[in-house]
Amino acid sequence: MGWTRKDLLAMRDLDASEILLLVDTAASLQEIATREIKKVPALRGKTVVNLFYEASTRTRTSFEIAGKWLSADVVNFAASGSSTAKGESFVDTAKNIAAMSPDVVVVRHSSSGAAALLARELPCSIVNAGDGTHEHPTQALLDLLTIREKKGHVEGLHVAIVGDIAHSRVARSNIHGMRKLGMTVTVAGPPTLIPPFVQELGVKVSHRLDDAIRDVDVIMMLRLQHERMAAGLIPSLREYSRYWGLSLDRLARHARPDVLIMHPGPVNRGVELSPEVADGPYSVILDQVAKGVAVRMGVLLLLAGSKGGNGA
Amino acid sequence: MSSPARRFREKAQVLDETALDRALTRIAHEILERNGGATELAFVGLRTRGVTLAHRLAAKIAKIDGATLPVGTLDITLYRDDLAMRGTPVIRGTDIPFSIKGKTVVLVDDVLFTGRTIRAALDAIIDLGRPTAIQLATLIDRGHRELPIRPDYVGKNLPTSRRESVSVRLREHDGEDRVVIEEPEEV
Numbered sequence: 001m002g003w004t005r006k007d008l009l010a011m012r013d014l015d016a017s018e019i020l021l022l023v024d025t026a027a028s029l030q031e032i033a034t035r036e037i038k039k040v041p042a043l044r045g046k047t048v049v050n051l052f053y054e055a056s057t058r059t060r061t062s063f064e065i066a067g068k069w070l071s072a073d074v075v076n077f078a079a080s081g082s083s084t085a086k087g088e089s090f091v092d093t094a095k096n097i098a099a100m101s102p103d104v105v106v107v108r109h110s111s112s113g114a115a116a117l118l119a120r121e122l123p124c125s126i127v128n129a130g131d132g133t134h135e136h137p138t139q140a141l142l143d144l145l146t147i148r149e150k151k152g153h154v155e156g157l158h159v160a161i162v163g164d165i166a167h168s169r170v171a172r173s174n175i176h177g178m179r180k181l182g183m184t185v186t187v188a189g190p191p192t193l194i195p196p197f198v199q200e201l202g203v204k205v206s207h208r209l210d211d212a213i214r215d216v217d218v219i220m221m222l223r224l225q226h227e228r229m230a231a232g233l234i235p236s237l238r239e240y241s242r243y244w245g246l247s248l249d250r251l252a253r254h255a256r257p258d259v260l261i262m263h264p265g266p267v268n269r270g271v272e273l274s275p276e277v278a279d280g281p282y283s284v285i286l287d288q289v290a291k292g293v294a295v296r297m298g299v300l301l302l303l304a305g306s307k308g309g310n311g312a
Numbered sequence: 313m314s315s316p317a318r319r320f321r322e323k324a325q326v327l328d329e330t331a332l333d334r335a336l337t338r339i340a341h342e343i344l345e346r347n348g349g350a351t352e353l354a355f356v357g358l359r360t361r362g363v364t365l366a367h368r369l370a371a372k373i374a375k376i377d378g379a380t381l382p383v384g385t386l387d388i389t390l391y392r393d394d395l396a397m398r399g400t401p402v403i404r405g406t407d408i409p410f411s412i413k414g415k416t417v418v419l420v421d422d423v424l425f426t427g428r429t430i431r432a433a434l435d436a437i438i439d440l441g442r443p444t445a446i447q448l449a450t451l452i453d454r455g456h457r458e459l460p461i462r463p464d465y466v467g468k469n470l471p472t473s474r475r476e477s478v479s480v481r482l483r484e485h486d487g488e489d490r491v492v493i494e495e496p497e498e499v
Contacts, residue, residue: 031407
């Protein structure tokens with residue numbers, strides 16, 4: 001069993017053994033973060049380009065740190081201040097970057113399918129760092145690693161994913177990954193934010209937060225994007241917060257005492273999470289961020305450092 | 313390393329259980345003699361069988377000298393010079409839960425061959441801190457060095473041909489203690 005893919009585009013493409021290989025590799029690489037000299041020579045001479053067409057703090061920074069800790073040369077491209085501002089198309093920009101012979105291009109774009117398009121067009125490895133409302137596989141991998149380290153295992157666990165499921169690439173990637181690893185998933189949110197036919201992905205649906213968080217091992221809260229209100233999908237932030245916001249009181253009344261609270265960030269404090277919950281003892285939000293670097297190291301190493309990937 | 317498709321058969325036994333144990337006892341005495349005791353010594357074993365041998369050497373030194381020496385685990389995959397030639401890298405992690413600064417580190421491996429693994433291990437150790445000295449212990453030295461590296465402690469010098477393979481079998485992994493030379497099966 002090994003890594004044979006050129007690209008990492010979607011959790012939906014992977015089988016359970018590939019997901020576990022990625023998570024195990026990341027788990028072993030975590031030790032590098034505790035070293036005095038945080039650098040190993042594994043990807044010396046490899047070039048990683050971060051091609052980000054959407055704002056990002058955690059993902060871009062952690063890909064950059066991950067690449068640098070593995071000794072790759074990391075170049076950041078931001079759409080603002082580039083030829084994109086002069087009207088160059090996405091594929092043209094990407095082909096120009098590919099002409100400079102990078103080994104891996106990490107791409108984030110607001111259009112679903114952008115990463116798959118590049119994977120077809122470019123000879124180098126492509127990592128999807130979030131494409132529209134489609135997938136965000138490295139987020140799902142770091143969530144799985146966090147859950148496994150905190151709970152000791154993942155199979156058989158029950159996770160509630162709460163909030164704007166319809167527009168969330170984090171939810172979609174996690175649903176695919178969790179189902180493949182034998183976890184039970186309940187999605188919960190107002191009906192306007194639950195996609196139709198979501199049950200076909202093998203999840204349960206709940207429209208009441210108090211029911212959704214009862215007896216689950218993990219609660220994953222999603223960020224509510226403010227533009228959803230402008231689109232008329234929710235009446236007001238205040239109402240959303242009252243029905244779908246997670247407070248300490250609600251946790252104490254309905255959730256298990258050993259529940260984990262996760263959030264992919266950035267947190268809207270006081271909307272989906274009260275500050276006491278975000279900073280509280282159940283919260284593993286900052287563990288998720290730390291695991292993000294290890295997961296991205298694992299992904300870069302398997303894509304650029306293995307015979308099956310682009311490294312040969 | 314040979315391609316996984318090649319099959320090997322046993323050609324000769326080099327060490328049996330008693331001889332293997334005697335070799336380790338002698339190495340433990342040599343380590344104490346060379347370093348004038350066990351102060352500021354630490355073992356670092358190379359995954360997988362080097363770690364087991366390091367634990368056995370530490371146990372022998374505890375019996376001889378009474379000192380409990382720390383034993384760390386080193387995974388040199390990220391330091392290999394042939395990383396991209398070896399298929400999917402399997403990272404099992406480095407675990408050295410003590411500071412190597414100011415220590416004499418005895419690096420332990422089962423078989424010393426080209427020296428490339430040890431070259432990678434030296435880089436990996438030095439990235440973790442500055443030890444006073446690094447010494448190398450190996451159960452089998454089979455020759456064919458490609459780098460200027462020599463061991464400080466050797467269980468057995470074993471002239472081999474390049475097409476042969478040396479298999480160190482240890483109770484903890486293989487259910488038996490012995491060392492054999494293997495040769496490729498003729499097709």
